[in-house]
Amino acid sequence: MRALLGAHYPPLDDETIESRVAARLERQHLLVRKPTAYFGFVFEEIALRRPVGGSATMREQCQRLLEVGRLRNVSVQVLPTDRGAHAGLNGPMVLIETPEREHYAYEEGQAVSMLHSGSEDLSNLTQRFGMIRTQALSTEESARFIGKVADEW
Numbered sequence: 001m002r003a004l005l006g007a008h009y010p011p012l013d014d015e016t017i018e019s020r021v022a023a024r025l026e027r028q029h030l031l032v033r034k035p036t037a038y039f040g041f042v043f044e045e046i047a048l049r050r051p052v053g054g055s056a057t058m059r060e061q062c063q064r065l066l067e068v069g070r071l072r073n074v075s076v077q078v079l080p081t082d083r084g085a086h087a088g089l090n091g092p093m094v095l096i097e098t099p100e101r102e103h104y105a106y107e108e109g110q111a112v113s114m115l116h117s118g119s120e121d122l123s124n125l126t127q128r129f130g131m132i133r134t135q136a137l138s139t140e141e142s143a144r145f146i147g148k149v150a151d152e153w
Contacts, residue, residue, distance in 0.1 A: 003053030036073040062150030077136040087131040
């Protein structure tokens with residue numbers, strides 16, 4: 001996390017970096033909280049191959065992904081680079097369902113972020129996520145792929 005945040009431009013001060021690292025670590029507790037919630041992650045292969053933080057860091061990241069992917073309430077999928085154009089090229093998104101069954105979507109870009117609550121936007125983004133998941137490797141294939149990449153680091 002520090003290596004990634006250290007590459008931010010304009011540069012972040014040390015206090016901001018540490019604050020963001022702490023926030024990210026805190027969010028990881030959501031994966032194992034009770035009651036459990038479902039988390040589905042799909043990311044592109046390049047996230048496993050871009051050497052952020054060096055070989056040891058990347059190997060540890062791959063191992064952490066494998067560990068998290070073994071949780072019953074988490075699915076981890078990789079979208080291989082050789083798939084070419086895919087439904088996720090518009091950028092990252094987060095789909096959220098609250099305990100009250102309200103649905104939201106969050107899209108984040110370099111300069112603008114948006115929280116969606118309208119049914120048309122939510123429908124489009126949910127359909128897009130469904131397509132991304134079908135274009136990605138299955139969870140089992142993804143685990144094998146991540147393990148292979150970890151060994152390459």
